[in-house]
Amino acid sequence: MLEKALKGGQKYWSLLLGLAILSGIGFACFMLQLNQGLRITGMSRDVSWGFYIAQFTFLVGVAASAVMVVLPYYLHHVKEFGRITILGEFLAVSAVTMCLLFIVVDLGQPMRLLNVLLHPTPNSILFWDMVVLNGYLFLNAVIGWTVLSAERKEMPPPKWVKPLIYVSIPWAVSIHTVTAFLYAGLPGRHFWLTAIMAARFLASAFASGPSLLILLSFLIRKRTNFDPGTAAIEKLSKIVTYAMITSVFFLLLEVFTAFYSKIPGHMHGFIYQFAGYEGHAELVPFMWLSVILSVTALILLIPPQFRNNEKLLKIACITVFFGLYLEKGVGLVVTGFIPNVFDKVTPYIPTVPELAITLGVWATGFLIMAILYKVAIGVKEEIRA
């Protein structure tokens, strides 16, 4: 099947080339980082995790969201999703790959990565995160590929994939729960120390992932002969709507607890994000933009006549994706370190090489996605012909 990835028009090859160049630049900067150490980033003693881990956290959500097409299709026989489950699964594969790459580029000693397996430590959440992420990558790659091969031969998929598919559903929930536990179990980091973290993560994941999938579906419909189907997009947009409402609701719950209890540690993070704390306001514009985007998203999603309008739905999906990206991929991780354990503020601003490495990892992920989608769409077109 892979040969399908080799047959493409000029646009396809330029896309791959563009992505390859970006990941090449990222790789060169990573070499610099290997040589110089993480001092080429903006991280510090006080803000010891930065942009890399934030991207990782956001992308785990995107990966987990594949379950939003797989679950309705396989458990509730929602036929409309039949055509796009493969898109969900391949999106998950590329998103998890990005997650793993972001962990690697964040390590001080990436060469020692295997120590996590040589000295397995079940009390560490990071150990479990490695286990569930790799498992999820494996599950989606195997399921996606096998189902697609069967589809190409116009045969039902082999029996042995069914159990794997059922396992992949709770597994998707597990990757984001475990990722939330990385944060939600640390004493002394008040902004993260909240039982609702995992639920919040899942809600925002089920909004951001499917909204990306909708945007990709529109793109595929425009550029190829494969139509993911209006019905599927409509169903997905409902999922995005409910998930987005839940996500905003959960965030407001946090705000209530912090500001009604008036416990300083719980308030400081939010104050830093939205008003600035002790003269530092690096995140304020981004967080307010996130609020504006999220509110716009809700206005465009909740009334059905807006949501069912394709143009407005596209805008809604963009606002959802970027609104949540700002909340989780920019704000959440850094704010956990501000103010720090001494109640002092050390601001964090990512450096150029750090951003280049980040972009490189995203480009690598999208490169993988472009190739996998090319294969999937090639198969779909072939069957139709």
Add this chain to the structure above:
Amino acid sequence: MEKDRREFLKIGGISVLGLSALPVFQALAQEKGPRYKPDPKALKGAQWAMIVDMKKCWEQQDKRQCRDCILACHKIHNVPDIPDQKREIKWIWLEEYKHAFPDQAHEYAPEKVKENPFMLLCNHCSNPPCVRVCPTKATFKRKPDGIVMMDFHRCIGCRYCMAGCPYGARSFNWGDPRPYLKPEDINMTYPTRRKGVVEKCTFCYERIDEGLQPACVEACKVKALIFGDITNPNSEVRKILSGHYSLRRKIELGTGPNVYYLI
């Protein structure tokens, strides 16, 4: 042909001999018991703890800007002197009252307390979150005496422990630390570190195991630092604690810090 056969038999014979010797080797290799003998002088305790008598310390700070303990510790452990505050490495350091005790500091405290910095270091917690989160056991609680140890050679530099420690006791080597060491000052009996690993105070396990007090304790001329076994009711630390009111940092988090402050 004949020669080949002889050669073969010879090799075969040697191999058989070798194989039959294997059990002997195994028996030798498997011999139970410690592979090295602990120093009989080694200090023994079930959970080491430290008392910092700030009154005595402040007197010296006032008198001669004393930093004896910090200098001794950082010299003996090859801690680099990195000027950039965002990237500095510190095992034992000074911090203002309101930052050392952010949960209990208040503005009406005595001027002396508000103005003079406290001596901070790793608390060698009884229930350390840094150990709980480390994915490689590079940081671990030593069984017999509760020292929270750091294996610089195993650490992968994920910095999860830094997020986990609520006391800011851990430093990461953002770059190569060696250029920040003066070659003539390097202590050849203690490892230097490379970039990408975390480090912190280890209560001088290497000195304790030889029967010596931690370097900071030894360096303090006025005995403002007192080291001992907190589980032993007859230890000096326990005697002092039963006679004075003391403070610990952030006890509400349940980490069980083992550094006590007297004011």
